[in-house]
Amino acid sequence: MKTRMNDPKIQRDTKPNTRLTALWSAACVLAIGAMAWSTPASARKLYVISSNPTYSSIAKRVGGNLIRVTYITKGDQDPHFVRPKPSFAVQLSKADAFVVTGLDLELWAPRLTDKSMNRSIRQGQNGYIAVYSGMKLMEIPTSRSRASGGVHMFGNPHVYTGPMNAKIIAKNIAIGLCKVSPANCAAFKKGYRRFKYQINRRMFGKKLIKLLGAGTLTRLTVAGKLIPFLQKRKYRGKPMVDMLGGWAKKALPLWGQKLVTYHKNWIYFTKTFGLNVIQEVEPKPAIPPSPQSIRRLINTMSRQKIKVILAANFYDESKVRKVCKRVGAQSVIVAFSVHGKRGINSYFQLTNHWISNLLAAYRRAGAFK
Amino acid sequence: MFKIGSRTAVIVLTLLLGSPAALARRQTSKPVKPADARRVTPTPGTTPPSGARPAQAKKTSADKRTTRLEALIKKLEKKLGKLQSAHEDLEVKQLIMESQVESVTPEKKGFKTKTFLGHARSLQGLNPEISVTGDLAGVFYLTDGKEYGATDRSSFRFRGLGLHFQADLDPFSFMKAAISITPNGVVFGEAYAVWTNVGGVMNLMAGKFRQQLGVVNRWHKHGLDQYDFPLMLTEPFGPGGLNQSGLSFQFLLPKITAHANELTVQVTNGSNSKAFSGDTFSVPTTLVYFKNYWDLSKTTYLELGLTGIVGFNNQRGGQTTEDLYTDEAATIPFTLYTGQGSTVPLSFAPMGEVVDEKWRVTAFGGANLTLFWEPMRKGKYLNFLWRSSFLYGYKRLAPDSVGSRQDINWMGGYSYVQAKVSRTVELGLRGDLVRTFEVSDDKNYMYQVVPYLIWWQSPWLRFRLEYNYHDGNAMKAAHRAILQVVFAAGPHKHDRY
Numbered sequence: 001m002k003t004r005m006n007d008p009k010i011q012r013d014t015k016p017n018t019r020l021t022a023l024w025s026a027a028c029v030l031a032i033g034a035m036a037w038s039t040p041a042s043a044r045k046l047y048v049i050s051s052n053p054t055y056s057s058i059a060k061r062v063g064g065n066l067i068r069v070t071y072i073t074k075g076d077q078d079p080h081f082v083r084p085k086p087s088f089a090v091q092l093s094k095a096d097a098f099v100v101t102g103l104d105l106e107l108w109a110p111r112l113t114d115k116s117m118n119r120s121i122r123q124g125q126n127g128y129i130a131v132y133s134g135m136k137l138m139e140i141p142t143s144r145s146r147a148s149g150g151v152h153m154f155g156n157p158h159v160y161t162g163p164m165n166a167k168i169i170a171k172n173i174a175i176g177l178c179k180v181s182p183a184n185c186a187a188f189k190k191g192y193r194r195f196k197y198q199i200n201r202r203m204f205g206k207k208l209i210k211l212l213g214a215g216t217l218t219r220l221t222v223a224g225k226l227i228p229f230l231q232k233r234k235y236r237g238k239p240m241v242d243m244l245g246g247w248a249k250k251a252l253p254l255w256g257q258k259l260v261t262y263h264k265n266w267i268y269f270t271k272t273f274g275l276n277v278i279q280e281v282e283p284k285p286a287i288p289p290s291p292q293s294i295r296r297l298i299n300t301m302s303r304q305k306i307k308v309i310l311a312a313n314f315y316d317e318s319k320v321r322k323v324c325k326r327v328g329a330q331s332v333i334v335a336f337s338v339h340g341k342r343g344i345n346s347y348f349q350l351t352n353h354w355i356s357n358l359l360a361a362y363r364r365a366g367a368f369k
Numbered sequence: 370m371f372k373i374g375s376r377t378a379v380i381v382l383t384l385l386l387g388s389p390a391a392l393a394r395r396q397t398s399k400p401v402k403p404a405d406a407r408r409v410t411p412t413p414g415t416t417p418p419s420g421a422r423p424a425q426a427k428k429t430s431a432d433k434r435t436t437r438l439e440a441l442i443k444k445l446e447k448k449l450g451k452l453q454s455a456h457e458d459l460e461v462k463q464l465i466m467e468s469q470v471e472s473v474t475p476e477k478k479g480f481k482t483k484t485f486l487g488h489a490r491s492l493q494g495l496n497p498e499i500s501v502t503g504d505l506a507g508v509f510y511l512t513d514g515k516e517y518g519a520t521d522r523s524s525f526r527f528r529g530l531g532l533h534f535q536a537d538l539d540p541f542s543f544m545k546a547a548i549s550i551t552p553n554g555v556v557f558g559e560a561y562a563v564w565t566n567v568g569g570v571m572n573l574m575a576g577k578f579r580q581q582l583g584v585v586n587r588w589h590k591h592g593l594d595q596y597d598f599p600l601m602l603t604e605p606f607g608p609g610g611l612n613q614s615g616l617s618f619q620f621l622l623p624k625i626t627a628h629a630n631e632l633t634v635q636v637t638n639g640s641n642s643k644a645f646s647g648d649t650f651s652v653p654t655t656l657v658y659f660k661n662y663w664d665l666s667k668t669t670y671l672e673l674g675l676t677g678i679v680g681f682n683n684q685r686g687g688q689t690t691e692d693l694y695t696d697e698a699a700t701i702p703f704t705l706y707t708g709q710g711s712t713v714p715l716s717f718a719p720m721g722e723v724v725d726e727k728w729r730v731t732a733f734g735g736a737n738l739t740l741f742w743e744p745m746r747k748g749k750y751l752n753f754l755w756r757s758s759f760l761y762g763y764k765r766l767a768p769d770s771v772g773s774r775q776d777i778n779w780m781g782g783y784s785y786v787q788a789k790v791s792r793t794v795e796l797g798l799r800g801d802l803v804r805t806f807e808v809s810d811d812k813n814y815m816y817q818v819v820p821y822l823i824w825w826q827s828p829w830l831r832f833r834l835e836y837n838y839h840d841g842n843a844m845k846a847a848h849r850a851i852l853q854v855v856f857a858a859g860p861h862k863h864d865r866y
Contacts, residue, residue, distance in 0.1 A: 074667065076746040083743075085670060086621075086629035086662040093621055114543075117621050119566040124540060146829060146858070211461055216468045229468055235460065287827050288792045314746050316792070 046181055049092055050099035051106045052079050054160045055131060055169065057338040057347050059099055061198075062173045062191040066184050072112070075339030078314045079105055080150075080286075084112045092116035095127065096180050099173060102130025103137075105157035129176030131169040132159055136222055138267050149284025160337075162268025163203050163247065163351055164218050170195045202348055205245015211235065221248075224271045227255050247273075251355045253368050258304060260297065260329075262311035262320060265336070269354060278306055281320065294323060301327040307365035310358065312336035330361035497536035497544070500859035504528040504591040511848035521847075527552055531591060533859075538562060547589060558589065559612070574617035579610065581617070581633045581658040582676055583737040583758045586610045591855045594754075595819050596835050599783035600801040604815070605644050605733070605762050611678075613637035615653065627661035627673075634658075639680040643806070644731050644764065646682050649724060654680030654731075672739040682764060683726035726767065735760035735782075750792050757784035766808060775808050785819075795823040805843065815841030830856045 046067045050056040056071040063069070072088050073079045089112055092098060098121035100109050113122055120127040137155030144153055159165045174192035178185035200214040208217060208230075220226040226248065230241040244252065255274035262281040270277050279300055283293035300306070301323070310332045311320050317333050324331040334357050335341035335350065344350050362368060509523045529549035537543045542565070547558035561576025579587050585594075586602055590609075597603070602610040615637030622630040635656040639645030645654055656678040663671045736759055743752035759782035766775035781803030789795045801817040821835035833853040840846040 074745045078749055081748065085664070086631060086660065086672075087664050087670075089621060090624065090629045114563065114565050114572065115621065117566040117570070117572055119541075122540075122565070146827075150828065212465055212468065216465050220468050225468075233464060233467070235464070236457075240464075314749065316750060 046096040046177065047094055048097045048099060048177070049095045051101065051109060053338040053340075054347060054350065055099045055173070057345070057350075058160075058166060058170050058195065059173045059177075061195040061347075062170050062188055063177055064187065064191050066181070066187055067177065073106075073337070075335060075337040075344070076313055076341070078312075079337070080107075082106070082108045084108045084115065086115070088112050089115035092121060093118050095121055097121065097127040097129055097176055099129045099131060099176070101157050101159060102132045103154045103157035103159075104152050126179040127176070129173055131172045132157065133172055134168050135159055135165050138271065139264065149282070150286025152285075156264060156267050158265040159268060160347075161266055161354075162222075162272050163199055164221050164272065165268055166347055167196045167199050167218070170199075198348070202246045202351075204248055205243070207245055208240075208243045211243065221272055224274070227252065227274055247351060247355055251359070254355070254358055254362065257308070257362055257367060258306045260301060260306055260309045262309070262315045265312065266310060273355070275358075278304055281309065281311070281315075281323065289319060294319070298323060298326050301329060307367050308332055308358065308361045310334070313340060330365045332357045332361045497534040498860050500531075500533040500857060502529075502531035502533065502589075502591050502858075503856045504531070504853070505855075506596065506851050506853040509850045509852075511850060512846065528590060529556065531558070531589065541565070556609075561617075570620060572619040574619070575615075577612065577614040578617060579612045580635055580637065580656055580678075582611050582656065582678065582733075583658075583674060583735065583760070584672075584739060584756065585758070591857075594785065594787055594797060595799055595821055596833065596837070596851050596853055599758070599799065600803040600815060600817055601758060601760050601781040601783050604781055604803045605760070605764075605779060605806045606641055607643045611641055611644070613640050613654070627663045629660070629662040631660040631662075632658070633660075639682070639731075644682065644733070644762070645680045646684055649684040649686050650681075651685040652681045652728075654678060668744050669740070669742045672737075672741075674737045675734075676736070676760075677732070677734045679730065679732045681728050682731045682766075683729045684724045685726065686724060729765040729767065731762070731764045733760055733762040750789065752789040754787045755784075758782055762806070764806075777806060777808055779804050779806050793825045795825075797821050797823070805841070811843065813841065813843040815839065815844060829858070830854070 045065070046063065048056070048059050048063065048067045048069045050059060050069065050071045052073040053071045053075045056069040059067065059069050070091065072091075073082050092112055093116040095116075095118060098109075098113065100106050102123075110123075118127075119125060122128060123130070132154075137159075139152070140155040141148060141151045141153065144151065160169060170192045174188040177188045181188075196214075200209055200217070203221070204214070204217050217226065220229050227241065230244060231239065233240045235243065241252070251273040257275055258278050259270065259275045260279050260281065261270075261277055264280055264282075264285050266275075266277065269275075279297060281289050281294075281297060283289060283296075289297070306327075307329050308331075309320050309324055309329060311317070311334075313333050313335055317331070320331045320333065323329070334354055335344050338344055338347060338350050340350075341353070344353050505525065505527050507525045510521060529551045532548045532550070534546045535544065542562055544560070544562045546560035549556040549558050557577065559576070559578045561574050561578045564573045567573045579589070581587055582602070585599065590597070598608070598610050615635060617633060617635040620632040620634075622632055624630060633656070635658075636653050637656070639650035639652060639654040640647060642648070646652075656676070659675045661673045661675075665671055738755075738757050740755045741752065742754075760780065762777070762779040762781075764777040764779070766777065769775055781801070783799060783801040785797055785799035787795055787797035797820070799817070799819040799821075801815075801819070803815055805813040805815060807813070816839075818838045819835060821833055823831055823833045825831045831854070833851070833855070835851040835853065837849040837851060838846070839849070
């Protein structure tokens with residue numbers, strides 16, 4: 001039986017069609033390839049690079065599985081001094097978003113951005129996220145002079161040491177990610193709200209949030225008045241301070257304690273938890289301590305009975321321990337950023353790490369008797 | 370007011386009816402007594418009950434009253450609950466208001482007159498970022514019997530007051546400029562504009578800039594690790610190294626051979642008078658720099674750079690300026706084409722003559738290697754650097770007076786190590802070895818040994834104590850001790866990696 005397919009005439013006739021099909025298939029493959037090559041931001045994971053691992057940790061909370069994050073400064077590295085290595089420029093050349101403080105902390109960042117040739121992460125562009133925006137900055141110098149050492153012109157840039165600032169960081173990251181990938185904005189907003197809720201709950205506890213609201217508590221904390229406010233007031237006949245939970249409750253014994261820090265990088269933390277910083281080990285920011293300044297520090301600590309020195313682990317531990325030994329104080333050498341020490345993988349763990357170490361030090365120093 | 374009112378209402382109700390709970394208890398648990406039942410008035414129009422019937426009627430009436438009372442109690446309890454809830458809400462609201470009052474800085478009261486100032490004539494904020502650097506050194510020759518000349522006298526030298534500017538020009542480009550004011554005049558260091566991400570592939574720089582001949586040639590003198598540039602740069606290009614005007618194209622390549630690859634192509638005037646044509650250049654020089662960068666670990670990196678530069682050193686164009694008769698120009702061995710088939714030495718060239726020499730090539734090629742280690746946590750206190758560089762050069766010269774070909778085949782290199790031993794102290798040692806950049810059958814060479822110590826008073830001021838031993842087979846040994854102070858005022862920063 002002669003079928004239509006077996007008919008050589010028909011087969012001959014179909015040859016051009018086969019060619020067309022092959023061409024069409026190739027075009028489709030090419031088109032699919034091209035589409036895959038130019039996958040829109042909404043359909044793939046966004047590549048987010050931050051200046052330090054703490055911002056990365058917060059960004060991951062906000063972006064979840066929609067983003068892939070990495071960072072430049074390592075957790076145990078001084079964020080002021082980072083060499084803008086070419087390998088960082090290569091990373092940044094592929095980034096969808098670059099998260100930085102946006103103040104004069106990461107002076108190496110513009111150089112890297114220039115080298116990366118990635119225009120979308122330059123300041124003012126969609127992929128540039130400055131986390132300081134919307135924060136109440138502290139220690140803004142009234143006299144801008146190097147006579148005061150390495151002052152930061154726009155205020156203290158070590159913003160993430162304050163848990164209330166962490167919420168603003170998350171919000172700014174969410175806003176930035178929304179600009180880069182509008183299709184996933186709802187998910188970023190959700191991530192931000194979840195992080196904000198977790199910070200609030202871990203900071204104040206559920207009970208107080210239910211009564212006064214997180215906004216009110218945040219305002220009081222930023223003003224440095226949370227504990228005095230709660231101590232003065234009663235609710236249903238009971239002192240309101242008894243309703244505290246979270247870090248605020250845990251760190252309550254630290255309120256009003258005197259402290260020496262190595263560098264002026266703890267101000268947002270100390271204001272949040274009511275620690276009273278009397279002096280720094282550095283005579284001025286960025287000026288290394290001299291024998292004279294160390295002598296003055298020892299005198300001050302002895303006179304004022306200061307029992308604890310707090311320092312990030314990238315500073316000279318031996319100098320801190322030496323001073324502590326001289327005055328019978330306790331040294332608290334801590335990670336300054338997420339991944340600054342083994343086991344510190346999130347912002348919550350980092351804040352816990354700071355509070356727990358300080359509490360232990362004051363306890364050892366007999367400050368809570 | 371409402372708070373007092375609600376409390377008062379609760380008190381009044383309690384006085385009238387007793388505690389609602391107690392009242393309810395009383396009403397539900399207390400059985401209706403016969404005496405009470407008797408006191409109940411029969412409903413009009415009904416037959417007085419006989420026997421058990423009147424009692425039943427009385428009971429029904431009492432039940433009704435109880436039900437009524439219970440309903441009333443429930444109503445009152447509900448009202449009381451609402452009042453209590455409102456009271457709590459008020460307490461919380463009051464607390465929130467108090468907290469807001471406490472956390473907000475009070476507004477200034479009063480209505481005082483004031484002077485209004487605008488900012489239209491005070492836009493200093495838009496000025497470029499300006500920094501000032503100072504570079505002063507005391508240079509002391511220690512060689513016995515030194516013949517003191519104009520430049521090698523033991524003296525204090527203010528090498529330069531540097532003015533550095535940088536600013537964004539628009540959303541797409543920025544500029545940098547550096548001028549050095551020296552006791553002898555103003556030196557135009559660099560001035561260039563940079564466009565980032567041109568065509569999505571490169572950075573473009575246009576202007577006058579220090580060229581990417583290895584690593585160190587890019588730096589300004591005050592930012593060097595030692596007092597002066599290595600001989601490898603000063604011998605073929607002069608004391609300032611290679612610094613010419615033109616265009617620079619910088620490409621960040623995909624990873625080809627290393628963790629980062631960069632390609633820089635620079636097309637500039639051949640205006641360096643020692644290696645190229647000086648003021649009478651006519652053909653651009655082209656420099657290519659290929660950088661390979663490896664992160665060996667978190668703390669260590671290795672960089673290998675390969676450089677090549679090609680240009681011409683023949684003279685072309687009109688001799689119209691007196692500059693050509695300067696001492697420097699007179700030492701350059703070139704001749705002048707008279708246009709009538711003969712050449713005459715430059716020093717005899719009449720003004721206004723057109724020079725058109727045959728093309729003579731100059732080419733350099735070399736490599737540089739950097740190894741750097743800096744521990745993450747202790748990076749402020751400890752690091753180690755080893756940097757070495759080698760350069761080979763060829764320069765074809767004009768034929769000598771008897772017409773024989775003259776070439777310079779040159780090579781030179783340096784190597785140095787530097788270690789940071791504390792937050793403020795760095796130690797280093799550099800060794801240089803070069804041939805002299807001249808036509809010589811003797812293969813003259815020079816070398817330097819440069820140990821040094823740097824002390825950073827702060828990140829903005831440093832002192833350097835350096836010893837410089839300079840010797841060679843065609844020179845007298847020179848021993849110098851240098852005490853240098855370098856300062857930077859303003860936001861000036863050096864980008865190193």
